[in-house]
Every structure is written in structure tokens, then in C-alpha cells.
Amino acid sequence: MSGPENCSDFAYGQVHDAGGLSMTVSIFADRPHLREELREDIGAAGLHVRECGPVAELLAGKPRSLGEVIFLDCPSLDAASLAALSRLDMRAAHSGAHLVISTSVDALDDVFGCCDQSNPQILVDPSRSERVIALGRVLALRPNLRLRELNEEDRLTLLRLTEQVGRIAERLEKLHADRKAHGGSAFRLESPGNGYHGETAHGDRLVRSARLELPEPRLVREIIRHRQLRAKFFDGDLFADPAWDILLDLTAARAEHARVSVTSLCIASGVPPTTALRWIGQMTSAGLLKRVEDPADRRRAFIALTDQAAEAMAGYFAETGVRSAELV
Template sequence: MSRVTHRADILSETDFQYQATELTRDAANDPAGVPLAVSIFADRSHIRDTIRDDALAAGFRLGKVGDIAELLDGAAIALGDAVLIDCPVVDAAILASLCRLDNRAVNTGAKLVVSTSVEALDDVFACLDKSDPQLLVEPARGERVIALGRVLAMMPGMRLRELSGDDRLTLIRLTEQVAQIADRLERMGAKGQADDGGAFRFESSKQAFAGQGAEDGTAQLIRKPKPPLPDPRLVRQIIRQREARATFFDAELFADPAWDILLDLTAARAEHARVSVTSLCIASGVPPTTALRWISQMVEAGLLERVKDEEDKRRAFIALSDRAAEAMGRYFAEIGTDAARLV
């Protein structure tokens, strides 16, 4: 059964609207009981109205609501605890405003939720490099409401943290592959690695120790030399093999975005190529908003790095971290070339 079918079995869109609002209605208050304020900026009036209605239903207090021009013009205004922006089309003025808003969010603690289009994603992504925003790509209404719930979860001292595990799971499981994400997040430590190695492990699969102890009588750990990255032609062949499955089966049956992202970036690193966030979303094999969540989590876990374009500060790329590159090299060295062809 595909994940799409499974998700539909869990909750319908109508059920989602009701349950998500019920779970957040009493939670959208600060520790003093004051409703959190949200500002909304969107040029598409129907999108702006929908976001406003959902924010009110979730218990938020409305701050500034208007089109993008109101965010760009005039003196700085109080934006509240969260800012929701819809900008499917961007120009130089909007991008400059996003950069300014990114800095303001860092200084004030406001949470940003920015929806955009695939065409504008690279530009928007490059502008928002400090505030850790939620980026949504052509989202459905349900995805926007889930983003509101995630805003609440990120607020310090919020009563949403007192919801039962079942209530939290109801919100979480509505996002693509979030069951796997939630399972890994629960096992991850603060730095993306749990006591047992966590969801993302960077160590070699086998460690060697010196036969004799050191002068203080303790054994010495001998770290194996770093293996080279695999031949990028091999990695590209593996990627093509994985993509070929969609010809015969539902592609979502085999969706494994974290691994597809790692494979694509491994090949790119070996080729000395740079990868844009849009290209990486395509390589992940899942919808862009889902891919962005994976990329964000993998950056936080230390697997990926955001890299500024030194020649054009308006652009940014995604690359493997040195630790992740070493782990991929060790992985391919461990399984061997023949086995790798079957990955």
C-alpha cells in the first residue's frame, strides 16, 4: 500500500482540519495565557484569507495582515510571534525584504513560515539562512495548518508540549514520511546522535584497537584511514537503477529521501559539482516541501551543510559535511563495488 493511500486511511482532509484545530486551539497562548500573534502577508487574496481563517481557528491573534507590499514599504512594524508569507513569485525588492525579515526573526525570536514555488525556491532559500524558517513549496491547506502546529511546538514554554503523545502523533503523521522522521527524532540527541548512535551514524562500522596498551595501561583506538569517495559513475548508476523502479511500481512505495539525497550529494562531491536546493529536492524523489524538511533535519544532524556561493551571495548550495562524506566513503568501501550496484 502506498503512503498516500495509507495517509488517506489515517485521516481525511476534513478530519485533519478538525483535529489539527482542536489540538492547537487552546495551545496558541504564551505561558501567561495571552494568544500568540501572527502576521500574514500574501498577494493572493484567497490564500491570505485561508491562512487567516486557519490561524484564527487555531487560536492565534492576528497581527498585521496584508499583501507583500505592506511588508516592503514604510517603517518597521511589529510582526508578532510568527510570520506567514506567501511569495510564489519574487523580485529584487521581495528578496531584499526576505533578507531583512530573516535578520529580524533571529533578533526577535519570531518564527517564519514561507511558502513559495519551485521556480522561486533557490532565491528564497538563499535569503533565509539564519532564522531556520519552515519552507513550503506550493503547499496544500493541510500543510499550512501543520506548519502552524510546528510553530507552536517550537515556542518555548508552550502548553502544546503538554499534549499527549497520541495527540502529537496525530499532527505529525499527516506530513509525508513523518512517521519515520518522528521515530528517528525521538532517538536523536541534541546534536543529531543518540546514545546508541541515533538515526544518523558517522562512525566506522568496525574499529581497531592497538594490541598493547598505552603507557597508562589503557587501550588505544586506531582510526582507519579515510577511504576515498566512490566513483561518481557508480553512484549515478545506482541512482538510475533506483529511479527505474518507478517505471514498474508506484514511486512512493520506495521513497527513501534521506538516502537519495546522500547519494546525489556523494556523486556531486566526487564530481566537484555544486547542488542547488531545487535540484536536491528533485533528487530526493519526494514532494519539495517534504524534501525541505529532510534537508533541514539533515543539516541539523550534521549530515549536510549550507554553502554560500562566494561569487553570488544571493545563492546558496547544499553539500555533504566532511563527516557524512567520510561515512559514505566507508560505507561503499565496506559493501564493495559489486554489492553497491544492487543498492
């Protein structure tokens, strides 16, 4: 990839598709077979490919519009490409373009650290079907698009590809309903218990007399270990619960005052990295997780529980009365 100084020349067209015009897509990947697969899939969706070439072409030539969607494949990154990716993320955020990035587990932390503005879809060693799902998610965000009519074979293929996303959506829909039912929060507010005092004669606000504490990290790690042992005797998919595994891992880390990288959290989730990233993104939107920049290196970022999520986890352990590692 060329040096980062040319990144300031990035320019994107405004997204105006209310008239039903199909979106335009640019593809930048160094692997020829990947470029061709993406071109075929984008064309099959009835969209127009504006550019398709190696990553170096992203920085070459005069400023031009790259369209409403940019697919970027970067399985490895050097210093120049890190800077370029940061600029691309900023430009995509300002223009409203949708950025889809495929990368590797080894480069995931670097890619995640660079992309803090455009909320891109990050795919880790994706299959072709996962890239099609990513395209479908982009299309779902754009109203008034006219897509070609699907035949029965297309519909069956699309159903298989989106089955996994559908399962996630069902859980997220319930989470969204819970948030609306409880004042837009992802947390349930119960009536004050013994740990609270009501208003005083002076009209002071309701306050807690004692803050609930998280359990010892050793206990949480033991619970995690017991959960992982189930996969030794049963199909792991039977017990897949990435949201809870993510919360448990971050609860232990918070109690240990440890930082958790996005790669580490993907591993802890027990599901493929691309699926884990979707959960992390949705849980962040729900106010459960937050992105924490590394003060020593702005190119790195970590994931942590929000204060409300930590409080909810402390309340959960207090309510269940867990005091030993017997609960799994």
C-alpha cells in the same frame, strides 16, 4: 514590493508566552484567497491575527511589531524583494520570531539563498493542509500555549494532516537516539580496523594509515538510476527513502566536484519539495549536510555532505564491497 531601504524599519515584539497567552501572527500575501485561508486557519487554532495584507504592506508605515509568527507568500522574487527577504530573515532571527515562507519551485533557490539566519520553514507550492502543518510545527516549538479544546472532527482532521510529519518524526527520533548512543554524533564509531594504528611509544593519537575514498561517481549515478527505475513498475511511495536518496546524490556530486542546489536536491529526493526541505533541515541539524555559500553570489547557497558524512558514505561502500553497478 517596495525597495529594500525600508527593511531596516522592521521591528518585532519579544516572544514571552510563558503565561499562556496565544501567539500573534502576521500574514503577507498578494493573493486574496490565500490571505483569507490563512486567516481562517490561524483563527481556528485560537491565535490572533495581528496584520493581514499584501506583501507591500510589510514595508509600509512606521516600525511596528509583527508578532511571533510571520507568514510570507512570495512565489516570485525581484531584486528588491530579495533584499527585503534577507532583512526579514535577519530581523526574525534576532527577535525570535518564526518565519514561514511559501514559494514556488522556480523561486526556491533564491528564497533559500536569502534565508540563512532564522531557520524558516519553506513551503513549495503548498496545499492548505501543508500550511496548517507548518503552523502546527510552530505551535509545537512554543511551550505553555493554551489552545482551544479540539472536538472529534478536529482531531481526525489534524491526524490526517500530520500523518506525513509523523512518519518523518519516527525516523528522526531513531536518528536522534543513535546520536545519543554514540556520543552525540549521527555517525557510528566502530573499533579500529586494519587501516588504523594504535598509539605509539611517544603517545601519538590514533590516526588512519589510509583514508577511505568515495566510489566513482558513475557507479553512484548508476545505483541512483536503478533505484529510480522501481517507480516505473511499482508505486513510488513503496520505496520512498528521501534521506538515502539525498545522501547518494550528494555523494556522487562530491566525487564529481559538482555543486548541488537545493532545488536539484529536492528533485533527487523523490518526494515533494516541502517534504524534501524538512529532511534537508533535519539532516543538516544532525551533522550530515551543510550549507555552502556561493562565493561569487552571496544570494545563492548550495547543499553538500559534511566531511563526516562523506567519510561515512565511503565507509559504507567499502564495507559492502561495491565495485560495480550490480548493487541497487
